[in-house]
Amino acid sequence: MVNVAVTPWQYGNVPGPKTALTLKGDVAGRLIKAAKKPLIIVGAEALKVKLDENRTLLDYAIELSKLSGAPVVATANTLKAFLERGYKPAAAMGSIEITERLRDRGWSIDGSGAHDLVIYIGITYQLQSQLLSSLKNFALHLRTMSLDRYYHPNATWSFPNLSFDKWVDNLNMIIEVLRGGVGGR
Template sequence: MATIPWQFGNVPGPKKATAIDGKVAGRLIKVAKRPLIIVGAEAMSTPIGNGKMLIDYVIELAKITKAPVVATSNTLKAFLEREFQPTAVMASIEVTDRLRDPNWSIDGSDKPHDLVIYVGITYQLQSQLLSTIKNFATHLRSLSLDRYYHPNATFSFPNLAEDRWVENLNMILKVLSGEGK
């Protein structure tokens, strides 16, 4: 379980992500009061086994947690084809910029988010989004569900083989549904 950046140009300084597994990620999501899930285009093309794509996993995660989902514009059609209506459609850069405001929430309520979950966004872009959260939205914790280590996140999986990554994703669902202790 390597905790070095997957891309060597991504060296963020002394503060790096805590490498976690699926059980810990599930517990983090479970205790979050107002999580937010941001989904990028790679969720449509990343298989996770059993004929499912990463976007199917995100829908299942959103249904279990009842967390609002922000779909990037290119993922909206895939969500709607699966009869799932995301909370908002917004560019990942735009939603990350708005998250810098400690009083902002995607649904307009007076309760801000406390955990932002990034999934299905290209490594380089996600790195910059997480850097923005880390440096300019210190009221938030961030979690990357990528299979590669993201040092700019608060929490990230280490660099994982595909099968281990899928095991960790499934463990999150088990913890959230009460099966994985």
């Protein structure tokens, strides 16, 4: 699970001694499955990234939400695309706004107690880095996971820097685990 020395995708992104543990898709799937109250935050990059001929990163986020039971917060301009696919996110708000609210230990998207795992996907690298830094330093009650293809040292867990194909394989492995397949125990 842990890759001892991973360089941040952007070399200037060195946040100090506490950095993200790298993981693979099967471990990420088990962590998501074990979370009591996960939340998925989806950014505009999810509209642009095609995982294959038939599926975008946004479609993946919908499938992840349905399998994990985690509500989705649509950020940027993703709300329309979610609704066009027949999926209603729990909320639509800016990524900075939702991250700020998550710093409050008692807040949750549905008002029923704090989230324990926040999953970021499809947010530009530089912005996501700052969002994760805010939670890392000011929301010690939360664990964070980045499912983007580049290493995010400010997350609790992150994929290492991956080729596109390896990244898609890891994303698919998460889905397989959530469906009860390999490593799904």
